[in-house]
Amino acid sequence: NAGVTQTPKFQVLKTGQSMTLQCAQDMNHNSMYWYRQDPGMGLRLIYYSASEGTTDKGEVPNGYNVSRLNKREFSLRLESAAPSQTSVYFCASSARLVVGNYGYTFGSGTRLTVV
Amino acid sequence: QQPVQSPQAVILREGEDAVINCSSSKALYSVHWYRQKHGEAPVFLMILLKGGEQKGHEKISASFNEKKQQSSLYLTASQLSYSGTYFCGTENTGNQFYFGTGTSLTVIP
Numbered sequence: 001n002a003g004v005t006q007t008p009k010f011q012v013l014k015t016g017q018s019m020t021l022q023c024a025q026d027m028n029h030n031s032m033y034w035y036r037q038d039p040g041m042g043l044r045l046i047y048y049s050a051s052e053g054t055t056d057k058g059e060v061p062n063g064y065n066v067s068r069l070n071k072r073e074f075s076l077r078l079e080s081a082a083p084s085q086t087s088v089y090f091c092a093s094s095a096r097l098v099v100g101n102y103g104y105t106f107g108s109g110t111r112l113t114v115v
Numbered sequence: 116q117q118p119v120q121s122p123q124a125v126i127l128r129e130g131e132d133a134v135i136n137c138s139s140s141k142a143l144y145s146v147h148w149y150r151q152k153h154g155e156a157p158v159f160l161m162i163l164l165k166g167g168e169q170k171g172h173e174k175i176s177a178s179f180n181e182k183k184q185q186s187s188l189y190l191t192a193s194q195l196s197y198s199g200t201y202f203c204g205t206e207n208t209g210n211q212f213y214f215g216t217g218t219s220l221t222v223i224p
């Protein structure tokens with residue numbers, strides 16, 4: 001019953017460093033998402049993957065790249081971290097992209113600080 | 116595109132009721148409700164599809180008025196465990212999904 005697993009849970013980066021956030025789900029969901037959460041701004045979509053082999057930009061994609069490695073795994077990469085990317089990052093999955101009857105299952109989050 | 120939630124914050128005593136509203140400027144296909152406790156991930160509560168249905172989850176229920184493009188979450192006889200931030204998420208008829216900015220709910224003894 002793992003659901004959605006994210007690693008790492010915490011990370012501190014220096015400006016300009018790169019890193020990859022990992023996400024894996026074991027619910028056989030087709031769609032996966034990366035959100036960032038900032039105080040007072042709710043959850044904003046960075047990138048999503050409707051199904052294995054496809055990825056698309058969300059509301060705030062600048063500075064990020066993603067890879068849908070297989071049906072289970074969806075990673076988020078910061079190529080050159082900036083202080084504006086300090087945030088809490090959540091991975092989520094759902095059975096299908098057009099959410100309709102299906103809610104999101106979220107991972108536990110990654111707290112990223114860029115100094 | 117982002118739905119607007121009201122109020123932004125509310126403090127209740129145990130046993131009191133609360134209503135959280137979610138309003139969109141776009142025609143909606145569905146509304147989701149999530150609860151997030153401090154330092155944790157959001158947890159899915161319920162989905163409402165267009166048609167004005169009302170759903171319930173323990174003592175938490177919700178309604179969806181598609182004509183007004185609004186949804187309301189009702190918490191009755193609140194418990195300490197209800198504390199957290201509540202988010203609505205709206206899927207519009209263009210298949211776009213957005214989360215609201217959240218409503219902080221604090222239940223005190």
